[in-house]
Amino acid sequence: MGENKLVLLPSPAVGHIITMVEMGKLLFRRHSDTSAAHFSITILLPGPASAPAVDACIKSVEASGLDIEFRRLPRVDPPTDNDGPEDFTSLLMQKLMPHVKYAVADIQRLSAAPVAALIVDFFATGALDFTRELGVPxxxxxxxxxxxxxxxxxxxTLHENFPMEFEEMEEAVHIPGVCPILPLSMPAPFMSKKSGRYTCFVHHGRRFCELDGIIINTFAExxxxxxxxxxxGLCVPGRWMPPVFPVGPVLASHVDGGGASNGRLRRHECLAWLDEQPAGSVVFLCFGxxxxxxxxxxxxxxxGLERSGHRFLWALRVASLKEAELVMRQPEEPSRLxxxxxxxxxxxxKGRGMVLASWAPQADILAHLAVRGFVTHCGWNSCLESLWFGVPMLGWPLYAEQHLNxxxxxxxIGWDNLKAF
Known part of the structure; x- marks a missing residue:
């Protein structure tokens, strides 16, 4: 049993689960380099969230021998009255809080060591309602x-100072430390201040100042x-700013260029196809x-792809599910292609193009020598992976904060700044 216990709580979105798991693995690697003290991690999995990428990530952890265990939270009825995926996720996480509280208290009861911290997804600030009671940071x-x-x-602060809709503002939106943002490039959930999508972000933004700290997937350079x-504290005028800990880039650590974790996971068929393509010849299209x-x-x-004459690998999903449902599971509809x-x-x-109708091992693909370009939705995980592997991006933002990214x-950031490191 570890001397200290960390409990991690992701939201059910695929990208959020994977990066939370990878962050836990990163804490293990960095902690083992600086201290002989041992700790263990329990990751609470919300609801029925399941997808090939999540399953592969969990199998990789279980095969690693790291002291990380997974505990699935009881299923709750998904919220039916919501304004979109962000509001859906926020309401769902709030409904899960009684189960999260019980799980943390149970871990404390069964463990000889205290729970050193609860680390939650940014949609789960409702945990602040009970962590002080349990004495858990x-x-x-x-x-x-x-x-x-x-x-x-x-x-x-923006909400108080600018009551109009962002798209009605005549000038760019100014945020401390950030380049001016045109109103139409603000995150999609912010484009209607009457929606639950917007108000949930205002709510969580206020609660951030109650936290013991903020861990973020980026790095100072x-x-x-x-x-x-x-x-x-320039972004929280008149309020207390908790400490910030940049730990990025948090990337899928199982990537070894072969698409498998020490040979334990089956290599995806698209990687064999990439092996047959010339170096730097393939454009990869994937949208999260x-x-x-x-x-x-x-x-x-x-x-467009056919007429271009270029080689391509296209991870394609066809719209059919309600947007909120996509938070809970990853759609796979190969028959519709x-x-x-x-x-x-x-x-x-045939021969120069491949279309995938299901999950694609994005990091393994970007690491492949055949890939030269990346058409991306500009999700932050995708941006970091593309930078890490040096693959130029063509942005096609779709939802969430992707236009801002x-x-x-x-x-x-820009190319000039990237050349500095």
Whole structure:
């Protein structure tokens, strides 16, 4: 039994679960380098969240021998009255809080060691309602960029000072430490202040000042000015700013160029296909666990890829599920591809193109020498993986904070700054 116990609580979104697990593994690696003291981690899995990427991640941890265990929380009825995936996730995590409290208290009761900290997803600040009672410090793990953290912290101030809708503002939105953001590039959930999607972010932004600390998936060399502004409290005027701990980039540590973890996991078929392609010849298109397109869009994208003459690997999802449902599971509809792709497309592009209708091992693909470009939704995990492997990005932001990420990557970070490290 570990001398200290950490409890981690991700939200049910695929990207949030994986990066939380990887952050736990990172804590193990860094802690073992600096201290002989031992600790163990319990990761609380919310509800029925399951996807191939999550399953592969869990199997990788279980095969690693690390002192990390998974505990699935009881299922709760998903909220039916919500304004979209962010509001859905926030309400779902709040409904789970009694079970989270019981799990943390149970871990304390069964363990000879205290729970040193509860680290929660940024949609789960409701844990602050009971952590003081249990005597457990509460931290948030912020899975996206320092720019979005600055915006969330500053959002209550913006809300008070600018009551109009962002799209009605005539000038750019100014956030301490962040380049000016055009109103239409603000995160999609913020575009209607009457929606639950917006008010849940205002709520969580206020509660961040009650935390014992904020752990964030970025690093000082990538976003120095933004992190300085956040740490100095410029984003929370008149309020206390908890300490910030940049621990990024948090990437899938099982990546070894072969797409398997020490040979224990089956190598994805697309990697064998990439092995047959010339170095630097393939463009990879992937839009995250929730990124999907209508049939008409898919048809136009297919025509463009076919006419380009270039090699491509396309992870494609077709819109069909309600947006909130995509938080709970990762859609896989291979049978629908034939319905939306142009007739004969697969045959005409055979040999130089491959379409995946299910989960793709994104980090392994970006690490492959055959891949030269990445068409991405600009999710933060994708941005970090692309930077890590040196693959140029073409941004196609779709939802959440992805428009903000695209602006920050182009304006705040930029190629000149990237060359510095």
């Amino acid at each position: 509460c931290y948030v793990y912020f899975t996206t960029s320092a720019a979005f953290l600055a915006l969330m912290l500053y959002l209550p 990538l976003q120095p000015e933004t992190l300085r502004a956040v740490e100095k 666990s929730r990124g999907s397109f209508e049939a008409a869009q898919v048809a136009e994208m297919a025509k 034939e319905e939306v792709l142009p007739k004969g497309f697969t045959e005409r592009t 695209a602006v920050v990557m182009a304006e705040d």
